[in-house]
Amino acid sequence: MSQRNVPAEDRHPKEWLLSVRNQLISGLTPPVLNDLLDKLFESGVIRESEMTSIRTKPPKNGAREMVDAVRSKGAAACMVLITALRELDPCLFSELNPSGSNTL
Numbered sequence: 001m002s003q004r005n006v007p008a009e010d011r012h013p014k015e016w017l018l019s020v021r022n023q024l025i026s027g028l029t030p031p032v033l034n035d036l037l038d039k040l041f042e043s044g045v046i047r048e049s050e051m052t053s054i055r056t057k058p059p060k061n062g063a064r065e066m067v068d069a070v071r072s073k074g075a076a077a078c079m080v081l082i083t084a085l086r087e088l089d090p091c092l093f094s095e096l097n098p099s100g101s102n103t104l
Helices: 013-019 021-027 030-042 048-055 059-072 075-088 090-096
Strands: none
Touching: 013 021, 013 059, 013 075, 021 059, 021 090, 030 048, 030 059, 030 075, 048 059, 059 075, 075 090
């Protein structure tokens, strides 16, 4: 069974984000990206300078930078992003998490 088909709740958050990275980057809309950045900043996962830098980039490049930055900060940071994504864009989260589970 490929890692992509393992239910999200059975996977490490960093591994899950890596496995869905391309689909997440492609699926994020600019408004959701901005809302995710706000949540990550409010939670202390990213600094204001990181948030500002990401917002100056084209949306797909910004999404890529956001995902990679969060993954580099560890599992707890990844869970903040995953939880925010599930809240802000449940449809995209469901597409990324085909096991049907709404938890991670």
